Amino acid sequence: MYSGIIRTTGLILALALAYFLAALLITGQGMHQQIMPFWAPAGIALGAVLRFGPAVLPGVLLGNFAFNLLIPLTWNESLTFNNALTALAIGTGATVQAGVAAALLHRFKSLPLAPKSGWALLAYVLIAGPLSCLINSTLGTSAVYFINDAGGSAGFFKDWLLWWGGDSFGAIVMAPAVLALFPDKAAVRQRRWPLVIRLLGVVGLVLMLNHLLMLRLDGQLRRDFQRDIRLVEAQIFSAIQKNFADLAYLGQRFAEPGGMSTEAFRERVEQLTRDNPSVRAYSWDPVVEVEDRHAFEQMTGAMLGEPNYTIYGESLMPNDPLIPVQMVEPRALNRKALGFNLLSLGDRRRSVILAQSSGQPVVTEVLNLTQAPDQPGFLILHPVYRLVGENGPLQRKRELTGFMVGVFTVSQLIDGALNGAGITDVRLRLTEQEAETPFYSDFPDAVLDDLIGHFTLQVGQRNWQVEAMPGPDYMAANPSSNATDMQLLLVLSAVISTLLVLSMHDRERVLMDEVDRQTQSLAFQARHDDLTGLPNRSHLMETIRQRVLGPDKQPFAVLFIDLDRFKLINDSLGHQAGDRMLQQLAQLLSRHLPKDTMLFRMGGDEFILLVEGDVQRASVEADRVLIATTLPLDIDDVRVQITASIGISLYPAHGDDLGMLIKHADTAMYRAKAQGKNRYVVYSEEFTDQAFHSFSLEQDLRVALSERQLVLHFQPQFDLKTMELVGTEALVRWNHPTRGLLAPGHFIELAEETQLIIPLGWQVIELACEQMKRWEQQGVDSPCVAINISPQQLLQIDFVEKLNKLVDGQGVTRTSIELEITELMIMQDPDLAMMQLHRLRESGYRIALDDFGTGYSSLDRLKYLPLDRLKIDQAFTRDIGKNPKDEAVILTIIALGRSLGIEVLAEGVETEAQLRFLTQHACNSVQGFLLGRPIPADELFVGV
Structure with missing residues (x-):
């Protein structure tokens, strides 16, 4: 009797120690304080109860309770009543869970190492894991969530789900290993080590993958945190x-x-x-x-x-x-x-x-x-x-x-x-x-x-x-910290692996059939799109390779199909509706296209159609696709119509491999979109030449900015009363090493598209300040210099501070600089632009409104602008004497400037008649080819 008590007590203490040590080893596998996935101790508890009976259940309670009392100390927290109450609740749940699972497995004869049938193994997986593990996942998560509230929760449901998956992993995978280590039958004992090695191999592999996942997510968390800190x-x-x-x-x-x-x-x-x-x-x-x-x-x-x-x-x-x-x-x-x-x-x-x-x-x-x-x-x-x-x-x-x-x-x-x-x-x-x-x-x-x-x-x-x-809470809520999905996937993988290991000997034929079926399924999935069922890019590569390398090299066409404004479908109806539309469209095209064509889905809203024959046949099929795509589709009770843009490349004229054919078809497709969409365009070599020219010019411009190839020319501005030089406008030129001196029209638009306009603008300001400083050193009393400012530059929040630092660093007087803005610039962000202009005025700069009269800005806003000068656009000046309406606009601008106390300058003065008209009507100042063209700085004051 006493020996039995001693034996049982020893088993209880051994189980408690094993449970406790396994729990310590498993810590650090998750990123939440409360939840630790892959809870191997759950399997140790179930295996021990299955092997030694319910008498060892107190060992589960003791080991779990001791571990959960220790955890707060590892978090630098003091031990509180709530900690103890939480530990007791979790230990009780683990004990009840192991006892219920063992009772059900005995009841349905579903012991993992002695299954009654193949179905019994499935019953073991369901009972030991998803079913019985509902007990402690629910009780433990509730205790942590409502009693302890230690922080770092990913939300009750996600915490519960991860707890449930972790216990299921331990119960399903570790329990058979425990039974194999402590067998009670000679037959099992003879085969136990291969089984133990396989089962522990599953555990080790899953824990290693999870460890790698945790390392990756920890790194991502750090990067995300640094990004959020910058935000x-x-x-x-x-x-x-x-x-x-x-x-x-x-x-x-x-x-x-x-x-x-x-x-x-x-x-x-x-x-x-x-x-x-x-x-x-x-x-x-x-x-x-x-x-x-x-x-x-x-x-x-x-x-x-x-x-x-x-x-x-x-x-x-x-x-x-x-x-x-x-x-x-x-x-x-x-x-x-x-x-x-x-x-x-x-x-x-x-x-x-x-x-x-x-x-x-x-x-x-x-x-x-x-x-x-x-x-x-x-x-x-x-x-x-x-x-x-x-x-x-x-x-x-x-x-x-x-x-x-x-x-x-x-x-x-x-x-x-x-x-x-x-x-x-x-x-x-x-x-x-x-x-x-x-x-x-x-x-x-x-x-x-x-x-x-x-x-x-x-x-x-x-x-x-x-x-x-x-x-x-930040760490738990951060997407990089939430490994629930991947960890549940690893749990599922471990469960499947365990089931396979346990049924390997007596289910070899079924397993081979299942492997064959899975292999075929994976092979099909590898070559077909999951959403539409169409052949995918891999399938397309195989098909093109066979056509190009085969003995019978017949001409064919590649049609690159891209849906127009498909993003609007996703944004308005949702991505699920967009997926359903792609499915219906794939079915529609498959029905309307001839059997000798092949339709592939490349991804997103992009499709490839292979068409046998020459360009005429490709054009016929392109028209067929355009007509088919415009047919209405019913998506979630919404009637949807969409169009497509198609680019066509031909084999062998436009390439002899998939990459070249798709590249040229893609280039032609973008040309179709640029021409208005809902059409097809056949590739031409000039498309590539134009794209290369634009790319080459962009690269040259980047080099020009780094090597300071930009130069400034200055166009003089004259007072109409005295005809004295009162100012000059700095105009940028590009001294290209091979193309010569380029006017702004050759590169400003490209600079705006590529965001190079901001460093270009700063270089222009720097060049202007350097030239003004040289004039001062030469003893030349230079007039005010006008510099054009781009919208992107003005709307930078630190523009004024950077400008002040640059100008002051060059030793240039701020009042000698006139910053030219446009009406369009103000309209982009009126509030910010207004604030920036007032800060510039307070800093001492002159402000001019360029191209006035062409931007449809509000006159009500104009009266609040801190302006020193209005510049009449040359579109009005050049029609003086020809168009009375333009003359009326000029007179209105002059009168407006006079009433607001703002100087008015007319641009583009090229004839004596224009000059006389502006003089007669009291315009303050002018600039234009009649009085002076843009010239280099060293020629500006020659003869003055």
């Missing part, structure tokens, strides 16, 4: 820039004559606060001279309805003026700030001086906010200037009139940036440059150093060092 950086930068833009807009309103009323200020701040949760306050702080203090206090008190309004806080230096808070919103939360003098505190005074000297917004040190004492915040001081002087645009000066001040919370700014990026559970830690402690952090106590991203934010005149790390 977070961009979102935070964008949010800060939005704050700068809002302050600039409010400051501009206060710089206008008459300033901004308290009601308008309150309404605008309420709108900005609704749109930007990080805002805590906006205030207007004008510059007030000391002698004007009393008058300012009385005027402000009456304007705000605050009779007790006074300026408090004396300036630190005797020569300092006062910069008091005149308006602040929301006033109820910030009433104490009214009248506060920015120059009364040392840090505020330093920020004011820095903002005034740089002309740029300045961010103060991070501080505690009275409006939100539990959150760090910061102030942005935005200097506001107004233009003074009446001697014309070039002589006007800027005068500091005050500061727009914004108060913002760091946490709300970060939350808004993360929400804008669609990213959850990324932890950030922000530190002022050279500071030892962060001013903001939601990092946990335990930090994974290898998953921390770094970047620097330039906020005003300060640098913030930002560290970011993913939280457990």
Whole structure:
């Protein structure tokens, strides 16, 4: 009796130890904290109960409970009551699961090493895995999800599914190995080692593949996280820039004559606060001279309805003026700030001086906010200037009139940036440059150093060092972290492999038949498209090879068929509807095409049709396909009609291999699309020549930019009253090493298509600045130089900063540069363009609107543009004396410029009659071939 108890106790302890050690070895096979796939201990438990009986079930509970108590400690967590309760629930579920599975297998005589029949093996797989494993997957996932909530969940269903698959893997694959290691029959004992080796080989292979998968997904997770960090950086930068833009807009309103009323200020701040949760306050702080203090206090008190309004806080230096808070919103939360003098505190005074000297917004040190004492915040001081002087645009000066001040919370700014990026559970830690402690952090106590991203934010005149790390929910939600599908596929593969191993000896014939069937199926699938059943690319390659290498080389045609606007079907009706349409279209074409043709699906909405014969036969079949594709199809109760574009190449005229034939047919197909779609085009060698010419020119242009082959010619601009040189326009030319000097018409359009226009534009600006500096060194008093700016360049968010850095670095005066924009440029993104133009004006540049009258822009928007000059397009100038309507447009533009105080310049003046007309009607200035063609810089001032 005692020996039996001792034996049972030993078995229980041995099972508990084996369960515990197997659980430790299996950790790290998944990427979620709670769920560990390929749960081999489930099979150890089931195998032990099948072999030694239900008396060993306490060992399952003991081993599982011990392991799940240890897990929180490996995550740097303290042991809590919830941890213990979760461990008990999971251990109970594992015990019940092993006992139920063993009872059912005995009941249906489906023991894996002694099946009653072939069907019994299938019953074993179903009972040991999917059926019985529902118990612990449901109980354990519920305990982890609702009791422990350790973080990193991929969602209840996915966690449950992975748990269920992992237990199924262990029960199905490991239980037979345990039974083979501890057999109770001599027959089995004699054959057990090959069986054990095969079963453990399945386990090892699956775990190795899973390990490789985890390594790949871990690398992908790191790359995705770095990508998301760049996105977070961009979102935070964008949010800060939005704050700068809002302050600039409010400051501009206060710089206008008459300033901004308290009601308008309150309404605008309420709108900005609704749109930007990080805002805590906006205030207007004008510059007030000391002698004007009393008058300012009385005027402000009456304007705000605050009779007790006074300026408090004396300036630190005797020569300092006062910069008091005149308006602040929301006033109820910030009433104490009214009248506060920015120059009364040392840090505020330093920020004011820095903002005034740089002309740029300045961010103060991070501080505690009275409006939100539990959150760090910061102030942005935005200097506001107004233009003074009446001697014309070039002589006007800027005068500091005050500061727009914004108060913002760091946490709300970060939350808004993360929400804008669609990213959850990324932890950030922000530190002022050279500071030892962060001013903001939601990092946990335990930090994974290898998953921390770094970047620097330039906020005003300060640098913030930002560290970011993913939280457990981010890691679980990230697509690269979710290996559920692949792991379930590996589980399925392991189950199938185990079933094959177990039935190998007594089901060899069935297995061979199944292998033959699978082989045929795989061979068919390898040569046919899964969606449509049509032959695929591999089949096409075999067919072409046989035709080309065979003894009877008959001519044939390759028709490359591409559906027009098929993406619209997927986007509007969904990809499933698109798949059904492809299936119906494949069936339709197969019915309408002759039997001596072969239709292949290349992928997506692309098909290949092989047609016997010459170009006439190919044209007939192309027409047949075009007609067939336009027949209506019913997709999900929607009547759909579509067209196709077809390119045709001929064998052997257009190639003697599949690659060349498809390439030429594809080229012809794109030509058909360019000609309007729903047609066919036969390949011609000139198509390739044109494509090569465009490609070659693009490559040459890239070399030209790197080798600075671009040169500038300058066309003079003359004042019509004095006929003196008042300006010049920089026009780019390309000094091509073999084609000579190329005008912009040869390469500008290509540069815009290939996005090379941005580096080209910067090189033009750099060349212009270099030339202006040379003129200055030569003692030439050069006039203002006009430079054309592309839309892509203007709409870059950092365009103004880069331009200022380039111009200042060359030592060129900003007021000597006139930046030409077009109406079309403004219409692409009016708000951003308007903001950029005002920033350029504040930076000191002149702004000209080129090709005026051709872009249909709004006159209402025109009055807000900070323009110095309107340029009448030469399309109107050249018809002076010929078309009264064009003359009327010119007179209207001149009158509009005069009323808005904007200079008007006429382009394209080529005749004396045009010059007389413009002079008579008081146009300010002109340029054109009559007075001067574009010439190199060294010829511009010859004889002047």
